[in-house]
Amino acid sequence: MTGNISGNAYALTILSPIKDGYTPDEIAYADLIRDRLQGWNMEHNSPMAKVPQTYLCRFFVLDDVYTESLPGAGFLDTLSDLLPVVPDRTRRNALPKEDHLQSRYLVFSCNFHGGAGGDLEGYLRGMWGAIGDRIREIWGYCYGFEQVTDADTFITYMKKCQLPAALFFNGSNDEPLEEQLKALYLKQELAKFAAENQGLDAATLRRNFQAFMQRVAPTNLAEPTWPAGKYRI
Amino acid sequence: MTQKLDLLDIQGNIIRAYGRFGYPMARYVFFNIRHSARAREFVGTVTDRVTTAVEWGEGPGQIKQPDWTVNIAFAYQGLKQLELPRASLSGFSPEFISGMKDRRDILGDDGPSSPENWDPIWAENRKNRDKDVHIFIALNARLPALLEEGYAWLTGVAKQYRDAVAILNGHRGEHGALYDYQDVKAVMENGQPTAKEHFGYTDGIGDPVFEGAPNYDLNVRGRGKQLEDGSWAPLATGEFLLGHIDEAREYPPAPEPILLSRNGTYMVYRKLHENVATFDAYLDEQGRKYPGGKELLAAKFVGRWRDNGAPLVKAPDAESKQKFDAEFAAADQAGKDKLLSDFTFDDDMSGAKCPFSSHIRRINPRASLQMVKGSKPGSMIFNKDAFDTPGALSNRRRILRRGLPYGEVKDRSRDDGNHGIVIMMLNTDINRQFEFVQQEWINYGNDFQEGSDKEILLGNHNADNKFPSKAVLQVDPNSDQAPYMLSKIPRFIETRGGEYFFVPSLTALRMIAQGVVDPT
Numbered sequence: 001m002t003g004n005i006s007g008n009a010y011a012l013t014i015l016s017p018i019k020d021g022y023t024p025d026e027i028a029y030a031d032l033i034r035d036r037l038q039g040w041n042m043e044h045n046s047p048m049a050k051v052p053q054t055y056l057c058r059f060f061v062l063d064d065v066y067t068e069s070l071p072g073a074g075f076l077d078t079l080s081d082l083l084p085v086v087p088d089r090t091r092r093n094a095l096p097k098e099d100h101l102q103s104r105y106l107v108f109s110c111n112f113h114g115g116a117g118g119d120l121e122g123y124l125r126g127m128w129g130a131i132g133d134r135i136r137e138i139w140g141y142c143y144g145f146e147q148v149t150d151a152d153t154f155i156t157y158m159k160k161c162q163l164p165a166a167l168f169f170n171g172s173n174d175e176p177l178e179e180q181l182k183a184l185y186l187k188q189e190l191a192k193f194a195a196e197n198q199g200l201d202a203a204t205l206r207r208n209f210q211a212f213m214q215r216v217a218p219t220n221l222a223e224p225t226w227p228a229g230k231y232r233i
Numbered sequence: 234m235t236q237k238l239d240l241l242d243i244q245g246n247i248i249r250a251y252g253r254f255g256y257p258m259a260r261y262v263f264f265n266i267r268h269s270a271r272a273r274e275f276v277g278t279v280t281d282r283v284t285t286a287v288e289w290g291e292g293p294g295q296i297k298q299p300d301w302t303v304n305i306a307f308a309y310q311g312l313k314q315l316e317l318p319r320a321s322l323s324g325f326s327p328e329f330i331s332g333m334k335d336r337r338d339i340l341g342d343d344g345p346s347s348p349e350n351w352d353p354i355w356a357e358n359r360k361n362r363d364k365d366v367h368i369f370i371a372l373n374a375r376l377p378a379l380l381e382e383g384y385a386w387l388t389g390v391a392k393q394y395r396d397a398v399a400i401l402n403g404h405r406g407e408h409g410a411l412y413d414y415q416d417v418k419a420v421m422e423n424g425q426p427t428a429k430e431h432f433g434y435t436d437g438i439g440d441p442v443f444e445g446a447p448n449y450d451l452n453v454r455g456r457g458k459q460l461e462d463g464s465w466a467p468l469a470t471g472e473f474l475l476g477h478i479d480e481a482r483e484y485p486p487a488p489e490p491i492l493l494s495r496n497g498t499y500m501v502y503r504k505l506h507e508n509v510a511t512f513d514a515y516l517d518e519q520g521r522k523y524p525g526g527k528e529l530l531a532a533k534f535v536g537r538w539r540d541n542g543a544p545l546v547k548a549p550d551a552e553s554k555q556k557f558d559a560e561f562a563a564a565d566q567a568g569k570d571k572l573l574s575d576f577t578f579d580d581d582m583s584g585a586k587c588p589f590s591s592h593i594r595r596i597n598p599r600a601s602l603q604m605v606k607g608s609k610p611g612s613m614i615f616n617k618d619a620f621d622t623p624g625a626l627s628n629r630r631r632i633l634r635r636g637l638p639y640g641e642v643k644d645r646s647r648d649d650g651n652h653g654i655v656i657m658m659l660n661t662d663i664n665r666q667f668e669f670v671q672q673e674w675i676n677y678g679n680d681f682q683e684g685s686d687k688e689i690l691l692g693n694h695n696a697d698n699k700f701p702s703k704a705v706l707q708v709d710p711n712s713d714q715a716p717y718m719l720s721k722i723p724r725f726i727e728t729r730g731g732e733y734f735f736v737p738s739l740t741a742l743r744m745i746a747q748g749v750v751d752p753t
Contacts (some may be wrong), residue, residue, distance in 0.1 A: 195703055195720035199522050 003166035008175070009055065010114030011168035016142040017103040018061070030104040034061040036138060037130035042067045049229025050130040055122060055172045057110035059138070061137070064101050106142055111168070115174045115178060121155050128154045177223040185226045189216050236470050236477070240286040242738045246304040246371060246448055248286035250635050255427035256302065256373035257419035258380050259637055261502075261655065264368040264398040266314035270748070271397030272368075273315055275745030277602065278390055279305055279370065285739060288447055301374035301383035301495060305742065306500050306734035308332065308605035309520050310359065311367030315745055317493075320752040324488030328664045329499060332359055339668055340692040341676040342691060346728035352504065354403030355730025366401060369502065369734050384414070391633070397530055405729070407594075407651045415504065417637035417655050428542075431507045431652045431723070432534055432690075435542035439574045441466040441599065441631040445477075451567065455750055457572035458624040459600045461617075473633055474498055480628045485580045485661040489752035493745075496738035498659050501667045503731035504639070505691075506653040510646050512725045523706075523717055524551070533706050534689045536593035537573075542546060544593070546576045549586035577601075581615045586705035589681040595674045595688040600678055602626040603686045612710035613682070616727050630674075632666050633659040653729065663733055687722075694722045 005012045018030045027035070031085060037059050040046055048057050112123050128135065128151040135154070139145045148154045173180065193212050197205055240248065245658060253261065266272040268339040284302035291297065307315070310331050313322060328336055334348045334355070342348065347355060347719060357364035370387060391400055404415045413598035417424035430436045442449045442456040449457075458480075459468045471479030475487040476495025487494035516534075520527025529550070532538045536545050541561055548557040561572050578594065578601035579586055587594050594601065600623030604613040620626070636656035643650055660666035675681075676693055678686035686704050694702035702722040708714040737745065744750050 191703070191718075195718040198715065198718055 003164055004120075004168075005114065005116075005118040006168065006170045008113055009170045009172055010112050010118045010120060011165040011170075012108070012110045012112065012120065013163040013165045014106075014108040014158055014161045016106045016108075016139060016145070016164055017060070019141050020105055021141075030061050030106075033106055033138055033141055034035060036076070036166055037061070044140070046229050047131045047134040047226075049227070051123075051124040052130065053113040053177045054229070055111040055177065057108065057112075060107050060108050062101070062105040065099055067098050103143075107138065109165075111170065111172065113172070113174075122160075124155045124158050125151045144198055161192065178225070181226045181228060182218075182221050185224065186216060186218060236676055238286075238470070238474075239446035239496065240288065240447070242306050242740055243266045243286040244736055244739070245284040245286045245498075246373075246635055246657075247304055247474070247498055247633070247736060248441060251302060251373040252419060252426075252428070252437060252637050252668075255298075255375055257375075257637070258377065259371055259373040259417045260380055260384055261415040262370045262372070262384075263401045264311075264370070264391070265363060265365055265366045265401050266311060266398055268397040269314055270605070271394055271747050272277070273746050274306070275390065275721075276315065276368070276742065278394070279303065279387075280739065280746055281740040282386070283739060283742065286447075289460050293528060300376075300379045301372055302446050303374075303383070303387075304371045305738040306369040306371075308358075308366050308369070308732050308734055310365045312735065312736065312745075314367055317397070317745065317749065317750050318752055321488045321490070322752055324486075324494075324752070328668060329735065333503075333731045333733050334359055334500070336668065339672050340728075341671065342728045344695070345724065345728075346693060349517045351728065351730035352403055352405045354401050355504070355732070357403065358730075358732060364401065366732055368398065369448075369732075405651065415639065415655060418637045420638050428655050431509050431640075431642050432512050433531070433539045435537065436538070436638075437634065437636075438537070438542050439593070440633055441468055441473070441597075443473050444470045452570055452574065454571065455459070457704040458622070459577060459629045460624060468628060470633055472629070472631055472661060472666070473659060479661065482732070487661075490750065491749050493737070493741050493752075495740075497741055498661055500736050500738050501658040501660075501663060501731065502655070502734060503658075504653060504729040506729045508647045508648040508723070508725050508727065508729040509642050509650070509652060511723050513645055515723055515725075519719060522647050524667040524714075525631060533591060534586050536587040536591035542573050544573065544576050545587040545591070546578060546581050547572070564746050579615065582615055583585065583607070583611060583710050584613070585709040588704070589683050590678060590686050590689050590692075590704040592688060592690045594742075595681070596670055597631065598627050598674075598681070600624055600627070600731060604682070605684075609710040611707060611716065622637045625679075630666055631660075632670065635659065650711055653726075659736070688718065689722060691726050692722070694724045 018033060020029075022028045023032060043207075048054055113122060114120060132154075139148070142162070144157060146156050175183070189212075193209070197208050202206065271296060282303045284299060287296050289296055289298040296736075309325060309332065310320075312325075322330075332338070335347060337343070341652045350356075354366065358366045372380060372383040372387060374383055380596075388400070391398060400413050402411055402413050404412045406412045406416070420429045420431065421427065428435050428437055439456055444451050446467070449467045453465045453467050455465070457465045460466055463649050469480045470477035471485050474580055475485055475497050476491055504654070516531055523530040525533075528539065528671070537543060538545070538548065541558065543554060543557045543561065548554040557572070561569060564572060578587065578599055581602060583603055584594070589595075600615070603616050603619055603623065603626060605616040606612070609616040617623075622628070634656060635658070636654055638652070638654045640651035641654060642652045658667050673680075673689055675688040675691050676683055683705065687702055689704050692702065701720060704719045704722060706719065708715040708716050741750075
């Protein structure tokens with residue numbers, strides 16, 4: 001799905017149908033998934049912070065589609081409105097039908113760094129490797145998920161549930177996640193450095209800047225840097 | 234056709250900043266309602282004495298300027314106690330219904346500014362029904378003796394209705410003493426009232442000018458809205474008065490019936506303590522390092538020089554300031570107003586003169602938010618194609634400001650004296666106007682491309698080493714100067730209380746008093 005790729009960013013949209021059943025204490029599976037996802041908000045950090053290269057992501061349970069109003073007022077509708085000979089029943093039957101989903105869905109949408117080729121498999125493999133048990137806790141009540149036993153079957157399953165997303169907002173600057181986190185860290189540290197060292201003579205400034213560069217190690221992406229995915233400061 | 238306002242129906246404090254009309258002192262008194270029907274009679278008695286916005290004159294048939302003025306407003310709880318119909322009550326805005334305390338997160342009232350640290354009258358408000366602030370009455374006077382005269386009248390009326398209304402105590406004054414009222418008065422210099430507040434800045438310049446206000450056409454430049462061809466027009470009346478068309482060519486949301494809301498507005502009352510010692514110490518410390526010196530730095534905080542309010546865009550350095558001062562001294566009152574208000578940021582898009590985090594740029598950015606990055610590092614240019622009109626991002630965020638300082642600075646080396654400012658802001662949509670400016674422009678800087686930097690003077694700064702507040706004073710991108718960074722900005726201003734009020738028209742006041750408000 002090349003439409004899912006913008007630069008080095010990949011837009012992944014997954015819709016997994018949730019089984020129409022309930023637990024022994026009478027909670028519908030879809031509601032249980034939602035409860036568990038809401039529980040993620042209460043954790044110190046999102047489990048998704050552990051998944052490599054995740055720019056941003058969102059989970060929700062889709063209960064049904066929303067109908068805003070009946071479409072109409074095309075030329076023929078207007079004509080039939082004006083012609084009293086058209087019986088009311090005929091006119092109503094000609095209007096589009098209201099749509100509903102056949103099941104409730106778990107929706108997972110995510111932007112990640114996939115590189116120029118959009119390495120979806122690599123991302124999903126990383127996701128399974130990082131939080132496989134948490135994935136099972138959420139997806140376990142979806143149709144077909146019982147076939148997922150390892151990274152490969154997870155990839156197969158997710159690809160079956162994938163929707164194309166030709167238009168998406170890429171809110172990232174295209175670099176790998178660790179590059180971006182390091183850049184943000186450097187930017188913040190440099191602002192602090194500038195504030196603390198303004199007005200110093202050139203020699204001291206140079207000396208302090210060298211010490212600063214040693215400390216922040218710009219080429220070392222591993223540390224010091226910002227950790228991924230902070231819920232709260 | 235231009236708008237002609239019914240000034241006899243509009244309360245005087247909406248149209249006039251009394252401090253500038255010869256009333257340098259005021260007393261604010263707040264009431265709790267104990268008996269609804271009798272409280273309506275109390276409102277009726279006060280209404281007979283309420284000062285309108287009518288033009289004063291000494292000629293035959295003209296209304297004489299009073300020695301002291303009376304204005305009245307209501308908190309949501311007060312309107313409920315006055316038994317306005319539920320269908321009318323539910324038409325007020327959600328933030329007015331919730332009250333200022335409930336909006337603390339949006340307003341940034343945290344730490345020393347949080348409601349538990351407010352003056353008792355405000356800390357107790359909306360906690361216990363008998364301590365709720367229901368009615369606000371403001372007395373402004375020409376002289377201390379006249380203020381006492383007005384207060385004697387008000388307490389006399391309150392006594393007459395003591396079964397119906399009680400004056401609420403709990404305004405902190407000198408040495409923590411608690412008072413029945415909030416006194417405010419202009420800061421005096423050599424026995425003369427000044428327009429200064431306790432940090433030494435000239436205040437109350439450049440209030441918005443809107444259509445229909447008296448003489449709006451005379452001082453529209455710099456105070457109305459900036460138009461594409463360089464001219465100025467008054468702002469739409471509906472930004473400041475309910476029941477009139479606003480800048481979106483709509484009527485602002487207002488409660489029914491229209492007679493209840495028309496010619497009325499919302500008022501934001503805030504008591505702000507000024508930490509004078511912290512301010513002086515920070516200005517001294519940074520002023521020693523800042524290349525332009527201490528007074529220019531003080532001007533950079535606000536965007537105006539402290540002594541006469543000269544705007545930095547017109548007088549960016551000592552030399553141009555001298556020229557400005559000469560012109561200013563020679564000008565008449567109208568000329569002075571023009572010198573102070575008639576400017577744009579069009580020639581200062583990069584903020585080299587008036588910093589992006591300075592007070593006046595944050596509270597009224599004029600056309601300057603329509604900016605994109607220029608080719609040189611640190612340069613910003615006007616993006617004129619992005620919007621229909623230069624003020625598209627600011628015309629709906631304007632606020633009328635009324636207020637006076639309170640207390641006196643007896644010891645500048647201490648923060649804990651009784652000194653600050655009571656500010657009252659008038660707008661038709663508290664959320665869209667006051668709360669937006671407070672949340673997005675004062676306590677956050679993203680619209681100004683300044684990240685999370687706050688407005689220097691009013692921002693709820695945190696000097697804590699983990700997340701210190703900072704601000705950048707920009708320089709000319711074509712020069713080889715380095716921008717100056719203000720680091721570890723302490724909190725200069727602390728909120729000490731406040732509430733949202735509704736200021737009805739005279740018609741609405743009479744209807745409330747008679748209990749005939751009918752939304753059906």
